[in-house]
Amino acid sequence: MSKQLPDVQASSPDVTVGLSRVGVTGVEKLVKLGREDQRPIVLMAEFEVFVDLPSWRKGADMSRNMEVIDETLEAAVANEVYRVENVCGEAAERLLEKHDYTSKAEVRMEAEYVTREETPESHMPTQSTADIVASATATEDGTREEIGARVTGMTVCPCSQGMSVARARQTLEDLGVEDEVITDFLDQVPQPGHSQRGHATLTVETDGDPPVDLNEIIEVARESMSARIYNMAKRPDEDHMTYQSHSDAKFVEDCVRAMAEGIVEAYPELDDDAVVRMEQSNDESIHQHNAHAERVAPFADLRREVNGGEARGD
Template sequence: MSQQLPDVQASSPEVTVGLNRVGVTGVEKLVKIGRGDQRPIVLMAEFEVYVDLPSWRKGADMSRNMEVIDETLEAAVSQEVEGVEDVCGEAAERLLEKHDYTTQAEVRMEAEYVTREETPESGRPTQSTADIVASATADEDGTREEIGARVTGMTVCPCSQGMSAARARDVLRGLDVEDETIDAFLEEVPQPGHSQRGHATLTIEAEGAPDVDLDDVIEVARDAMSARIYNLAKRPDEDHMTYQSHKNAKFVEDCVRSMAEGVVSRFDDLPDDAVVTMKQSNDESIHQHNAHAERVAEMGTLRREVND
């Protein structure tokens, strides 16, 4: 007769302190996103799975967590889903059902997403990458799902560009060029400023699931910076990116504000209580530090501020 193994996780801990998040990370699974008549997009996604833990319980059932996430994600592999956030939502709800001691379950996911596009001047086919971020939190009040992306672009500092423009103006005046001509020249030929590699993150969270298209989220985030960048760039494309970024110089704060403007313009159908998270981090080229700005706000608040 086999001996029943003790359930150590269900025993009481020596220190009766509850924990907000206990779970597993680094779970890799394939997920297929359906696209109607087109071939589905297949992602290698990495998941994090958490539940909360009451003070009277020593540990969470890690094997049960893995069983639930495996069941859910294997089902997702066998059939196409409309959005990766739905996979997270289904897994979070299953976790809540399987753990009678848990009041909240959370599932987070990241994956690299590749889109096809053309270079801006040479028209060459190329690919662009973005990091998809998705999550879901389930509790007794329901399930909230989040979808978003982290993209890379280029920014130019308006402050250093202003100093370059002032220097150019002084030089041109010294050459007896009229102010009207100088103004016209500086308008057509933006002056140099120090540039940065920019990282924009945009996520949208709503009850159930946000009614947004992932490609639109990526577009809003990419357009919020001074210029887009491309994996492939011939000389005309490099000239285009350089010119566009200097023509559209932005502080890190401006990028977040541009994201807010893009969200309000592109996602008019979102409910007022949808939560929008916008982050911009710039890798400085002339400083040892980096610049960062962010905003978290409900959609209704953003609408009022942008349209004010």
């Protein structure tokens, strides 16, 4: 006869305070991302899974929960998927069904995603990587899913570039060069500014309709910085990236605004209550600190602002 073990987690806690999130992190699973007429992409994904915990319950049955979580994730990733956020959504809904004491279930997923492209000048085949960021939150009111990516690019500081422009202009004036020639030269030859490696994060949270394409989000994020970068680059490509980045110098704030403009242009019919998260972090080259800017907003607000609907304050 087996011994009945006490269910300590179901007892009352000494301090009756509810918890917003209880769960597990670092759960690794393979996810097959389907593509039309092509072999699926296999991702090694890492999941975080949480439920809320009422004040009257001591614990969330962590060992038993892990079994439920593992079964849930295995069911969610068993077949090919075309939208990775659906994996999170299905898992969150299953968790909500299996826990009679919880009112909210959250599932987050990150995975490295590789895309193929070619270098801008030498047209050599190369690969670029992005980190997929997906999540879902399930409640009695329904499920919200988030899909997005974190990408790396290059930015150039407009402030330091402006100082270089002033120095170049003064030097050319001292050499007796005509003003018209100086202006033409500076228009055609971007002046130096200190550059940074930039990290852009762009995600969109919706109720799943209309769907948002992961590859489109990656493109918007990559195009938001001064220049794209490539894993493979020959000298003509390096020259292209240097010229491109200095031709489009951007503050960290400009990159976030470029993401806002890009997502509004890419998805003009997105639901007003979709939530867009945009973050830009730059690894500064001449400072020991880094620069960061972000915005989280309903799509209706972004559309109005991008289209000039918000007047400038005094």
